[in-house]
Amino acid sequence: MPNVKIEHLDKIYDGGVQAVYDFNLDIEDGEFIVLVGPSGCGKSTTLRMVAGLEDISAGKLTIDGKDCTRLPPKDRDISMVFQNYALYGHMTIYENMAFSLTLRKEDKQVIHRKVMAAAEILDLKSQLNKKPKQLSGGQRQRVAMGRAIVRNPKVFLFDEPLSNLDAKLRGSMRREIMLLHKKLNATMMYVTHDQTEALTLADRIVCMSMGRVQQIGKPIDLYEKPANTFVATFIGLPPMNMFEGKIEKGNFVSDLFSYPLNDAQKDALKDYEGQPVIMGCRPENITRDGKVKLTVTNNENLGMNTLVHGKIGDKKLVVAKFAEWCNYKEDDVIEIGFDPVMTHFFELPKMTVNEKGEEVVAEYGKAIR
Amino acid sequence: MIFKKSDVHPVIKDDIQRYKKNKLASMLAILGLVLCCAYFVVLYAQVKNGNYYYKWPIALDVIFNLIFLLFVFLLSEQVKNYNRKLFWLQMFLGVMQIVRIFWLPLAGVTETVYPKLVGIDYPGKVLSSGAFICMVVFLAGSSACVIASGIVGFIRSLSLEKFTKKLASGEISVEATLKELDEADEKKASEMPAEVKAEEVTNA
Numbered sequence: 001m002p003n004v005k006i007e008h009l010d011k012i013y014d015g016g017v018q019a020v021y022d023f024n025l026d027i028e029d030g031e032f033i034v035l036v037g038p039s040g041c042g043k044s045t046t047l048r049m050v051a052g053l054e055d056i057s058a059g060k061l062t063i064d065g066k067d068c069t070r071l072p073p074k075d076r077d078i079s080m081v082f083q084n085y086a087l088y089g090h091m092t093i094y095e096n097m098a099f100s101l102t103l104r105k106e107d108k109q110v111i112h113r114k115v116m117a118a119a120e121i122l123d124l125k126s127q128l129n130k131k132p133k134q135l136s137g138g139q140r141q142r143v144a145m146g147r148a149i150v151r152n153p154k155v156f157l158f159d160e161p162l163s164n165l166d167a168k169l170r171g172s173m174r175r176e177i178m179l180l181h182k183k184l185n186a187t188m189m190y191v192t193h194d195q196t197e198a199l200t201l202a203d204r205i206v207c208m209s210m211g212r213v214q215q216i217g218k219p220i221d222l223y224e225k226p227a228n229t230f231v232a233t234f235i236g237l238p239p240m241n242m243f244e245g246k247i248e249k250g251n252f253v254s255d256l257f258s259y260p261l262n263d264a265q266k267d268a269l270k271d272y273e274g275q276p277v278i279m280g281c282r283p284e285n286i287t288r289d290g291k292v293k294l295t296v297t298n299n300e301n302l303g304m305n306t307l308v309h310g311k312i313g314d315k316k317l318v319v320a321k322f323a324e325w326c327n328y329k330e331d332d333v334i335e336i337g338f339d340p341v342m343t344h345f346f347e348l349p350k351m352t353v354n355e356k357g358e359e360v361v362a363e364y365g366k367a368i369r
Numbered sequence: 370m371i372f373k374k375s376d377v378h379p380v381i382k383d384d385i386q387r388y389k390k391n392k393l394a395s396m397l398a399i400l401g402l403v404l405c406c407a408y409f410v411v412l413y414a415q416v417k418n419g420n421y422y423y424k425w426p427i428a429l430d431v432i433f434n435l436i437f438l439l440f441v442f443l444l445s446e447q448v449k450n451y452n453r454k455l456f457w458l459q460m461f462l463g464v465m466q467i468v469r470i471f472w473l474p475l476a477g478v479t480e481t482v483y484p485k486l487v488g489i490d491y492p493g494k495v496l497s498s499g500a501f502i503c504m505v506v507f508l509a510g511s512s513a514c515v516i517a518s519g520i521v522g523f524i525r526s527l528s529l530e531k532f533t534k535k536l537a538s539g540e541i542s543v544e545a546t547l548k549e550l551d552e553a554d555e556k557k558a559s560e561m562p563a564e565v566k567a568e569e570v571t572n573a
Contacts, residue, residue, distance in 0.1 A: 092388065092390075094388035094389070095388075095389075107377075108377055108382075108385060109376075109377045109378060109381050109382075109550075112381055112384065112385050112388075113381070113547060113550065113551075115388075116543070116547060117547075128388050129387070129388060
């Protein structure tokens with residue numbers, strides 16, 4: 001039985017604004033799920049609905065077989081770690097970690113043993129007598145996690161816990177969360193807008209946009225087999241290069257270049273003859289053995305590899321990633337190609353006009369496979 | 370790891386002290402301070418222009434009150450952190466509260482005055498017995514709280530110091546005790562019949 005089962009979850013606010021549409025997910029026991037997406041995509045709202053901090057407008061939430069849709073947060077047996085730590089400034093670290101257990105009137109010895117065990121896991125033993133203001137951001141976040149651990153909940157919820165930390169600390173905390181998950185083997189739901197966190201931490205990623213789930217899958221699946229144009233451009237850094245064109249006689253033809261399809265691509269695109277499609281290729285899948293002319297605008301040497309920014313034609317900006325140190329100068333012209341195995345094709349997104357009269361995406365272009 | 374309610378292990382009991390403030394001693398000191406405030410509110414209510422209390426001793430009482438409030442507040446913070454350096458000062462202040470009963474409050478019920486100012490021409494006592502009893506209760510209570518706070522603080526700080534020394538010398542080990550308790554719990558859990566175990570997990 002899945003540990004957490006979310007069925008047809010909707011969130012509609014009082015003003016009629018719908019933040020989450022038909023969210024479905026089965027989380028297995030001990031699984032690490034990351035909800036990723038841009039700001040306003042509904043990922044935090046979903047997490048808060050699971051936590052019980054937001055009412056569920058429609059749908060059903062089951063935690064370990066128990067219907068929790070209308071249960072108050074305290075009865076759901078979950079722990080949440082917030083971005084801003086939410087520690088009590090006037091209490092010591094020990095007292096902060098013990099607080100939830102003290103409220104439950106647990107035995108002193110039990111509280112002490114749980115706090116010490118959590119402090120051991122999180123390497124906080126030497127900080128237990130300090131106040132939160134005496135700790136660094138990373139240590140404070142560890143305390144917040146410790147407070148969650150001592151409760152021994154069925155599910156851990158993390159709402160962008162690393163967003164307040166600097167890049168270096170974020171990296172080390174990411175590793176700590178990964179180790180913590182291994183040690184506790186607990187079910188975790190983690191919200192982030194940082195795709196690096198999502199790709200490194202998750203057993204499965206839920207990629208969201210506009211309140212809807214765009215794709216659920218293992219990190220490698222989202223990276224190598226994106227379900228639509230949103231996932232293709234959101235996952236991966238730099239994002240995937242997208243070219244609009246159409247299929248003509250076994251070729252992808254755009255205003256800028258023509259790309260011959262291989263047999264597998266021809267087969268996948270046989271129903272799209274003469275129709276407009278989008279071709280996508282990640283920067284690292286651009287090769288230097290093709291016939292497409294790229295005019296270099298600038299280089300970003302990153303040590304192990306180089307990001308080459310350039311233009312195809314006059315306006316189409318393209319980023320290529322080459323696994324070596326490159327010394328291209330501005331206006332150098334190089335010939336590039338696209339790795340046929342790693343080239344993706346998508347339908348065109350369906351557009352609609354919003355109440356302000358602006359053209360917006362109604363549905364992202366689906367992948368053609 | 371299985372945690373269960375049990376009597377507190379002596380090592381764990383002492384170890385908890387390392388991470389918890391001595392709130393009992395601190396709160397007792399604060400209570401002593403509050404009772405002292407109650408005392409002087411009652412006393413100063415008796416001070417009227419030209420009456421028995423309208424003399425220089427009341428100034429001394431005000432000064433003593435200020436000193437008492439300041440020091441007891443500082444002492445409450447000291448005992449909270451298991452510091453017993455000012456233990457004797459705390460005892461002195463506590464005893465002084467008892468001594469004060471025999472000064473202005475007692476004088477109020479023994480001295481006879483003629484409060485002509487309020488138009489009464491027959492002799493009477495400065496203090497009503499009700500006010501006197503209140504003052505005695507407040508001062509005695511304040512004294513008891515301050516002294517108790519000092520004693521609790523002294524005992525706990527001594528026990529914490531002993532525990533810390535034992536820890537430093539390696540005579541006892543918190544880690545070993547925690548491990549021992551974990552093992553005992555796991556052993557108990559493994560010996561427990563499956564149905565009881567399932568019930569405990571459900572209850573937990």
